[in-house]
Amino acid sequence: MVLAELGGSISRALQQMSNATIIDEKVLNDCLNDITRALLQSDVQFKLVREMQTNIKSIVNLEDLAAGHNKRRIIQQAVFNELCKILDPGKPSFTPKKAKPSVVMFVGLQGSGKTTTCTKYAYYHQKKGWKPALVCADTFRAGAFDQLKQNATKAKIPFYGSYMESDPVKIAVEGVERFKKENCDLIIVDTSGRHKQEAALFEEMRQVSEATKPDLVIFVMDSSIGQAAFDQAQAFKQSVAVGAVIVTKMDGHAKGGGALSAVAATKSPVIFIGTGEHMDEFEVFDVKPFVSRLLGMGDWSGFMDKIHEVVPMDQQPELLQKLSEGNFTLRIMYEQFQNILKMGPIGQVFSMLPGFSAELMPKGREKESQAKIKRYMTMMDSMTNEELDSTNPKLMNESRVMRIARGSGRPVREVMEMLEEYKRLAKIWSKMKGLKIPKKGEMSALSRNMNAQHMSKVLPPQMLKQIGGMGGLQSLMKQMGSSKDMMGMFGGGDK
Numbered sequence: 001m002v003l004a005e006l007g008g009s010i011s012r013a014l015q016q017m018s019n020a021t022i023i024d025e026k027v028l029n030d031c032l033n034d035i036t037r038a039l040l041q042s043d044v045q046f047k048l049v050r051e052m053q054t055n056i057k058s059i060v061n062l063e064d065l066a067a068g069h070n071k072r073r074i075i076q077q078a079v080f081n082e083l084c085k086i087l088d089p090g091k092p093s094f095t096p097k098k099a100k101p102s103v104v105m106f107v108g109l110q111g112s113g114k115t116t117t118c119t120k121y122a123y124y125h126q127k128k129g130w131k132p133a134l135v136c137a138d139t140f141r142a143g144a145f146d147q148l149k150q151n152a153t154k155a156k157i158p159f160y161g162s163y164m165e166s167d168p169v170k171i172a173v174e175g176v177e178r179f180k181k182e183n184c185d186l187i188i189v190d191t192s193g194r195h196k197q198e199a200a201l202f203e204e205m206r207q208v209s210e211a212t213k214p215d216l217v218i219f220v221m222d223s224s225i226g227q228a229a230f231d232q233a234q235a236f237k238q239s240v241a242v243g244a245v246i247v248t249k250m251d252g253h254a255k256g257g258g259a260l261s262a263v264a265a266t267k268s269p270v271i272f273i274g275t276g277e278h279m280d281e282f283e284v285f286d287v288k289p290f291v292s293r294l295l296g297m298g299d300w301s302g303f304m305d306k307i308h309e310v311v312p313m314d315q316q317p318e319l320l321q322k323l324s325e326g327n328f329t330l331r332i333m334y335e336q337f338q339n340i341l342k343m344g345p346i347g348q349v350f351s352m353l354p355g356f357s358a359e360l361m362p363k364g365r366e367k368e369s370q371a372k373i374k375r376y377m378t379m380m381d382s383m384t385n386e387e388l389d390s391t392n393p394k395l396m397n398e399s400r401v402m403r404i405a406r407g408s409g410r411p412v413r414e415v416m417e418m419l420e421e422y423k424r425l426a427k428i429w430s431k432m433k434g435l436k437i438p439k440k441g442e443m444s445a446l447s448r449n450m451n452a453q454h455m456s457k458v459l460p461p462q463m464l465k466q467i468g469g470m471g472g473l474q475s476l477m478k479q480m481g482s483s484k485d486m487m488g489m490f491g492g493g494d495k
């Protein structure tokens, strides 16, 4: 996401300043001007940037800098604090409680990603043991109900809506009542959008809100709207009691700075960000780790959380067993691809570690490899169970390859390429053969080394070099304390 570029620009400005032999007012001003420019280019509202610049200048004491204190740290800390201040409205949003019915209403312009986000929000909670339900009160856009129905069905979430009824208030009330009776604890109401802010939209929102009395109204904003973010967020806040913000499409070319403006305009926190079209491309938004990452200061807890979140713990012992027997099948490859996709581009995950920035992965490459993984998965979707579970490379004869190519609509060349990739991975994983499976809490040095060895083959060479080669990787993994977490990244574990 382009916010990484903002982080890079700020880091460069700080670096340039700390390279200067004498820090005088001019050097400090140049540094702050560079930071200001970077923020404006990322669509942070002009007024906010101005305020921030003034605040930093009043906090940073030139004498401290001249006295040889760590200049970079002092300014970085001031920038960190100011960015956190903008993103933290000072009070948390309403948090629904499990097993107690809450109504959450979603509002936003058409195309902001509202309907998709409703389902992502429901799915996120469902995975955590909630009983969510979706109500489609969007009677304005033809096809809105079908879209919600499709998403909800895929995620196995109960839904309510109507093809005949044109009154959104009536549908919203009926849906909320029904799901309250069914003991759902998170009732999500998707409302209509319009292409632009207009009176009819705001009036409809007010009516739905009055009739359903939501515990929380979430404003969904497309991160690519740029400098318009502040005014748009403010307009919604003036019509309904917006209590939280979700910023979508943070994976795209959006500059993302609009998130800061939306918080300032609504005085409500960003609670999640959307990072893709898929159901699980949705991340909890935490101010400090986010800003920390932005400034290249690392986000240790985010890294751990991400890994824990994507690794299906219940699958780990079974998987490790198969690997220790040397059985790396296409199905296992498919499941690992699923993990990688859930985790986000690997470079993005590594950017959460101190000292690693998203710039480490050549820009654009992560997307490319993600798209390739998705293509491979499409081809594997056309395979039979026998093919997916076999460890016999000879099974994949010409006619099978042709059939898979036809079934998935991909060229034969790509199927061959995917099978080559499988062979490459199978070779790497074959090193796990004979690995003694440690009992819970008994992660041995041997398995730790195996992990480091395995990781060294999977990491892009330039990343491995940056870590300090094999030795660096091993000590990094030791520092992380639990090698289980690193194992988990590739689907293994020490259960």
Ligand SMILES: Nc1nc2c(ncn2[C@@H]2O[C@H](COP(=O)(O)OP(=O)(O)OP(=O)(O)O)[C@@H](O)[C@H]2O)c(=O)[nH]1
Pocket (backbone or CB within 6 Å): 108, 109, 110, 111, 112, 113, 114, 115, 116, 117, 138, 141, 144, 147, 192, 193, 194, 248, 249, 250, 251, 252, 273, 274, 275, 276, 277
């Ligand atoms: N890349 C990316 N696309 C997203 C994200 N969230 C939503 N989208 C896409 O944005 C488009 C619009 O999303 P919808 O959910 O239909 O938008 P909406 O705001 O509900 O639109 P209306 O129902 O017409 O008001 C769809 O193609 C979604 O797949 C995201 O986080 N990243």
